[in-house]
Amino acid sequence: MMASDGMLSLSWNNHKATFCHILSTLREKERYTDVTLACEGKFYPVHKLVLSTCSEYFEKMFEHTPCKHPVVVLKDIKCADMEALLSYMYDGVVSVLQQDLARLIKAAELLQIKGLAVPDEPPLKELSKKNAYPWSSRDDRSSPHPKRRRREDMMTSTSQGSSLPPPESPPSSPQHHQESNQSWDHSKSHSQDQREDGVDQRVGDPVEPAVEFSSPKQEASHNQEPVDESLVKEEVIEGSEDNQGEGMDSRIEYGGMGGGDSNTGGEEQGSKFPHQLDTKHPQPLHEAVVEALAGPSGMQGWLGTGELGGGFSMLEGYSEDGNQEVHPASTGPHGTQQSHQMVEAYSDGSRNIGRGAGSKVELEQGGTRFTRGAASNKVHHCPFCSHFTARKDHLRKHIRRHTGEKPYSCAHCSYRSATKYCLTEHMRVHTGEKPFACPLCPYRASHSSTLKYHLSKHENDNMAVSRNYELVRTKLQEANVWT
DNA sequence: CAGCAGGGGGCGC
DNA sequence: CGCCCCCTGCTGT
Known part of the structure; x- marks a missing residue:
């Protein structure tokens, strides 16, 4: 002193x-x-x-x-x-x-x-x-x-x-x-x-x-x-x-x-993702994000912006009960590569637009409620994009898409997937399994969509057959042979 | 054909 | 409510 x-x-x-x-x-x-x-x-x-x-x-x-x-x-x-x-x-x-x-x-x-x-x-x-x-x-x-x-x-x-090229x-x-x-x-x-x-x-x-x-x-x-x-x-x-x-x-x-198809270091990381706990702040990203961001009040705020057409714009300033916001803000401007990033404007892909936000908005606006979400009337928002769902577990799954988390890895190749079912489907590549059998022919498919496509061909064939049948019947009737 | 993503149902806690 | 399984539909090759 x-x-x-x-x-x-x-x-x-x-x-x-x-x-x-x-x-x-x-x-x-x-x-x-x-x-x-x-x-x-x-x-x-x-x-x-x-x-x-x-x-x-x-x-x-x-x-x-x-x-x-x-x-x-x-x-x-x-x-x-x-x-x-x-x-x-x-x-x-x-x-x-x-x-x-x-x-x-x-x-x-x-x-x-x-x-x-x-x-x-x-x-x-x-x-x-x-x-x-x-x-x-x-x-x-x-x-x-x-x-x-x-x-x-x-x-x-x-x-x-x-893999790293010499720094130029x-x-x-x-x-x-x-x-x-x-x-x-x-x-x-x-x-x-x-x-x-x-x-x-x-x-x-x-x-x-x-x-x-x-x-x-x-x-x-x-x-x-x-x-x-x-x-x-x-x-x-x-x-x-x-x-x-x-x-x-x-x-x-x-x-x-x-x-990516990270066959590199991603394997280990990914495989331990599901229950990966940090010593100090053990919280899986997606879970934390969900909890931090998805919530009951989100929907109102979101829709309230009236900017749904803008995709993600409504996410700006989005805050779940004032808890957290994932904000676009200032970090790396487009193209200016920053050393890391705050989450960047992620507008959803066309798939999501059509099937995700857009369709849901319709549902919501039309007064329809999701089966399971109806009880609590909660809508869970993806903090990364405009997607929202009534089911928290679905959101969690969806967020994996953003985080890149792919916990399920193929034992035979470097393939990794975010869902077990995707891995199961993938495994058919290795096993040759084709669980989807055509009821009309010996054809078997490894994917339900494939079978459906196949069945649609049967449909066409049947229609053709049907048309032929009608034609033949008409002819026979004309010939007075048809009884 | 393979992969991905969203969503629904069932089930156990 | 969360997890699991599955279906469905779409996309890219």
Whole structure:
């Protein structure tokens, strides 16, 4: 405690430690959390404040995200890394195996975590006194040299993943990140309308280095896109689809976890999805989303917007009892590849339009109620698209489509499916089983639709036969042969 | 033909 | 209410 000019300076000796401890406790108790990070099907309720403090990237994101509780889907960031980074952000320290370091740093770079990936700039006051590049003069354990890390990281990525092409891109520097933010802001302005329409904002693929989201032009070029096909899909949508047509046809596959026919790492992940529990925040993504977003009041709010025709636009600002919102908002503008994404505007595919939202709206407006939903009169909304259903379990299943969760894997090939029945159907490919037998001929089909199509041909044949029969009968009658 | 997605019914908790 | 099974219809190849 110092005194000068009668002014007392009260110093809380344990302030930092206490502060950090309380923050961590709050996180553990999920108290005051106002943003949810989702990766690999897990949910991490955290605090914007903390994320913003530790990452300029998050800061920018939240700055342009008006909703109260956005859900940020982090693609292709391993949950282990996410947990480590959260530990780092909340506690200022994290233990990591040496072998995992590169991956962790990479994730940190994508998220622009201060001290890990970007320079941990000291507060302004100190800035003038201290070196502009803290790592050069400080022994701060949390501020490794970004450059060095990047190099190391790139080396690992090229050596580890054969699928990853050598980065043609310049290493991401703090300045580079800064540019990315600017471009983000810039492009945000012209994509704001779409963003507002969308439910989710998608963050770029973290697997891709910062280059990926550094400049708008790269969105189109797909440069150095490795194997993650989900990224391709996403970019296609982001780039053009949403702009064209009412955005109704754009479609985004979610998650690096199951997105494609991931025969890669997806297998293990997917297989443990159903009951995958996180040590700290064990909540499957879809379930959490359902619980957070789907609810009784959603329908009214939704329909109330009168924007159903716009597909997802009604999802903007959608909030379930004020709990959570999946908001389009500001993150990656279309095409500006961000290091991860808040869920991006997902307008449903044509299928869903025709069979999902649209048809249901009719039902609802027509006063029809769903059998099972009628009891509680609840309508459950998909937080990612305009789909809604009266049955929560159906919504859960539907959400898998967005999360990419495919828990059922074929034992004979890399096929994975979101439903057991789909897997069962698929297994017929291997077994040759054809359970659907035609009652009129020896034909058998492996798929009911196929049999139906087949039967329709019988129908035509019968009609032809019938017509012939009539013709023959007429002729015979004319000939007085018919009795 | 294979795959996907939405929806309905049955059943147990 | 949640899970499971199944049907149905559509799409892409």
